[in-house]
Amino acid sequence: MKILVVDDDDFTTRLLHIQLRAMGLKKSGYSGIELCSRGEDGLARVLADPAGFGLVFCDLRMPGMDGVEFVRHLAEGGFTGALVLMSGAEPRVLQAAEQVARAQRLNVLGTLSKPVQPQALQDILRHADAPAGPAGDADAAAPRFSARDASALEAAITSGELFNFYQPKVDLVSGEVVGVEALARWQQRGRGIVMPAEFVPLAEWAGLIRPLARVVLSNALHDARHWSAAGRELDVAVNLTMANLATLDMPERVARLATAADFPLERLVLELSEAHLPTQAQPQARLDIMTRLRLKGIRLSIDEFGTGFSNLSQLRDIPFSELKIDRGFVRGVARDASRRAIVQAALALARELDVQAVAVGLESVEDFACLRDLGCRMGQGVLFAEPMPAAEIMRWTTDWPARRDGLLAA
The missing domain is CATH 3.40.50.2300 (Response regulator)
Structure with a gap:
């Protein structure tokens, strides 16, 4: 390219x-x-x-x-x-x-x-x-894909070419590592690593989003079980699209996967982009599914908050437990008054709704200090760690305290 x-x-x-x-x-x-x-x-x-x-x-x-x-x-x-x-x-x-x-x-x-x-x-x-900008449902205008592309992705799903990278989520006050976000990758033969911005729209177009999500979730639960066996209990977040909320048995399927991996449902977070939230014109089944996921103890997160212009009635009705402030507002927040005002408003909304706010895309110590002063409790970004393979998580968590102490003292 x-x-x-x-x-x-x-x-x-x-x-x-x-x-x-x-x-x-x-x-x-x-x-x-x-x-x-x-x-x-x-x-x-x-x-x-x-x-x-x-x-x-x-x-x-x-x-x-x-x-x-x-x-x-x-x-x-x-x-x-x-x-x-x-x-x-x-x-x-x-x-x-x-x-x-x-x-x-x-x-x-x-x-x-x-x-x-x-x-x-x-x-x-x-x-x-980084993931692409807001995308619509599978019936929205789709990129140009072919049957050959779909066949290649379907084969990748069944043959184990999909794997996860993970990016840690850190408590900005204590510096403790509380969890990781799973970021899917495709190791395509003859081409190398393909990013989700390319193959997730393909999966939506080809009707493969459910098996794709199942593999990503299964890989994440499998990796978390190994970390747990090594003495590291971490929350795990996995991204979804609205197509994953299309069948009423979805909460039961997720619960079965977690049970098979011996992973507590309370430590599982399912992330949904703000642009994908249900509207009044969409089936109530999706709100049904989200509610039952929460009843099972699974947490729901609104990703890319601030980019989809949610109305307040959506935020009131959807039983989410976490709000992730988009990187576009987080990056440079210490020096940009407009970004800072938006972040402050998002944090105030999170407090009023009694949900956790997470700052995404943290890169600089300056922004880290600003967000901590504004009252943001959680964050993730390259300031802490680049996305990494599952095998590197344990080493990173071992090395992290030394870096953490330096950041907190800055």
């Missing part, structure tokens, strides 16, 4: 080209970097070879087709790679453009203010494996 930089500022494109090459992105699977000065030309290149570009950098202010138009046409063309937006415009304009792109199901890694600083570029590229 290649990287495409679309910007009419020749200095910016050449500087970004140098920075990207210096970071050694070819080692990450990118075969080259292409530069383009017009949105129309950049769009033509991507649409001519949609699978050939894995990462696109796009400026918002360009003559002719501006960046927002470019994003719209990119989404209409079925682009499934990652996107980074750049601009010298004020931060709120960049934030608005990011939301426009996410609403169109694009995998937005984030935004960069110009001139682009090397550290900001490095920070944003850490999210290359």
Whole structure:
């Protein structure tokens, strides 16, 4: 796959080209970097070879087709790679453009203010494996997949090519590790590791989301059993889509898997993106299922909170126990008054509803200290640990206290 930089500022494109090459992105699977000065030309290149570009950098202010138009046409063309937006415009304009792109199901890694600083570029590229923006149900507009893609994923589900990485969740006050989030990966033969932003939409399109979720959950419970046997009791969170809440026996199926793994249901968290929450127009069966999951002791978490514009009646009616504040608001909260105001509002809502708030995407000590001062109790992000294989969790938890003490003292 290649990287495409679309910007009419020749200095910016050449500087970004140098920075990207210096970071050694070819080692990450990118075969080259292409530069383009017009949105129309950049769009033509991507649409001519949609699978050939894995990462696109796009400026918002360009003559002719501006960046927002470019994003719209990119989404209409079925682009499934990652996107980074750049601009010298004020931060709120960049934030608005990011939301426009996410609403169109694009995998937005984030935004960069110009001139682009090397550290900001490095920070944003850490999210290359982050989940895509909000996605609709399986009957919404789907990316372009083929029967061959579906067959490959079905074979992967049955043959053991799917495995989990895990990212720890940490108490921001005590520094204790309280759990992990399972992040699915696909080790595809001849291609390497495929990220969930690519194969989860494929699973929805192909009707494979239920067996996919079963494998991810089973792997997570299996790994948790090994950690427990080694003396480490951790909560485990697994992501779901609305398609997983399509049959009334779903709570019983989850309970059977947990019982087989000898894993307490009270330590299992099922995460559902805010964009996937049931609406009044959707079947009440989903609320039925969620309620029975809670009755069994399983916790429910609203992921990516703040990106789906939930109404208050939804938050009142859905029996969730955790609210995860989206990384787009957490990253840079210490220095951005708008982000800080949104985080404060989310924390106040969590307190009033008596649910746990979790800050996602923590990267800096500065943001960590700010969130702790604001009263946020839980967090996860690369500040603590990158997602890691199950086999590394025990070593990480052993090494963590030394790092923890340094963070708490900062």
